């Protein structure tokens with residue numbers, strides 16, 4: 001595998017880099033990274049993963065085979081405008097930005113570049129991301145295979161239609177946060193019922209691992225697995241009753257719908273911004 005460039009060096013870039021390095025698919029020195037201005041952050045990534053850091057976009061992108069775009073959606077336009085002169089049609093561009101569609105990226109670049117829009121999650125850092133990918137019109141099968149191979153170093157890969165990616169973002173892109181939120185509540189509750197945090201932590205984590213393994217290995221749906229935990233007149237029934245009274249399941253459904261909507265809104269902001277900047281350019 002040859003040169004891989006990262007525009008953006010935040011938590012998602014690090015999660016992907018750490019996964020790729022751990023699986024030895026890429027020589028760490030062949031991973032080149034830049035960010036907006038935080039030199040300390042680049043130095044940290046260099047010392048931790050032995051990647052090559054670059055403060056110039058020209059050097060970063062020169063001869064790059066794959067370019068990961070890992071900046072926040074609001075920074076996409078500026079980052080891509082700056083990168084555009086060094087992007088060519090031989091490259092595969094992979095964007096992990098929430099909401100930003102490949103049509104907007106094509107609009108910024110104005111070249112026939114293969115673009116994969118991907119939505120991983122931060123469990124990439126431990127090789128357990130659930131990543132979904134979709135390709136633009138200029139992407140061929142070898143590009144898709146390469147993207148799959150890269151993302152498989154950080155977990156599972158699912159092909160979706162591009163218009164499903166906002167839903168994916170609300171569900172599994174943000175998904176780890178929902179699980180952590182649940183764990184925070186479980187930890188907070190443990191002290192109120194007489195368990196120290198350390199003991200509770202071990203019990204909670206193994207409970208999550210066990211439930212995930214049951215969901216993976218059993219052909220029973222989650223509702224049936226839940227029923228099997230729930231003895232009539234027992235503890236689970238008493239606990240779940242409180243969740244039902246508080247509308248927790250409905251709240252979770254609304255949470256995921258809102259996150260997916262926010263992904264769509266983020267994308268719309270970019271296409272509006274892009275349309276505005278094109279109008280401005282044409283008026284000059």
Ligand SMILES: NC(=O)C1=CN([C@@H]2O[C@H](COP(=O)(O)OP(=O)(O)OC[C@H]3O[C@@H](n4cnc5c(N)ncnc54)[C@H](O)[C@@H]3O)[C@@H](O)[C@H]2O)C=CC1
Nearest residue numbers: 008009010011012035036070071072073075079096097098
């Ligand atoms: N954090 C997460 O759980 C996930 C994030 N994503 C997506 O990944 C992208 C990055 O997110 P995070 O890593 O969480 O953000 P972050 O804030 O940790 O990192 C963003 C990086 O982009 C850099 N940057 C900003 N403007 C730049 C520019 N003009 N040129 C070069 N670099 C620039 C920043 O310096 C920083 O290194 C976002 O688009 C987000 O939607 C996708 C899946 C999950």
Ligand SMILES: O=C(O)[C@@H]1CCC=N1
Nearest residue numbers: 098121169173174175
């Ligand atoms: O919160 C966000 O916007 C990003 C995208 C998915 C997870 N984190």
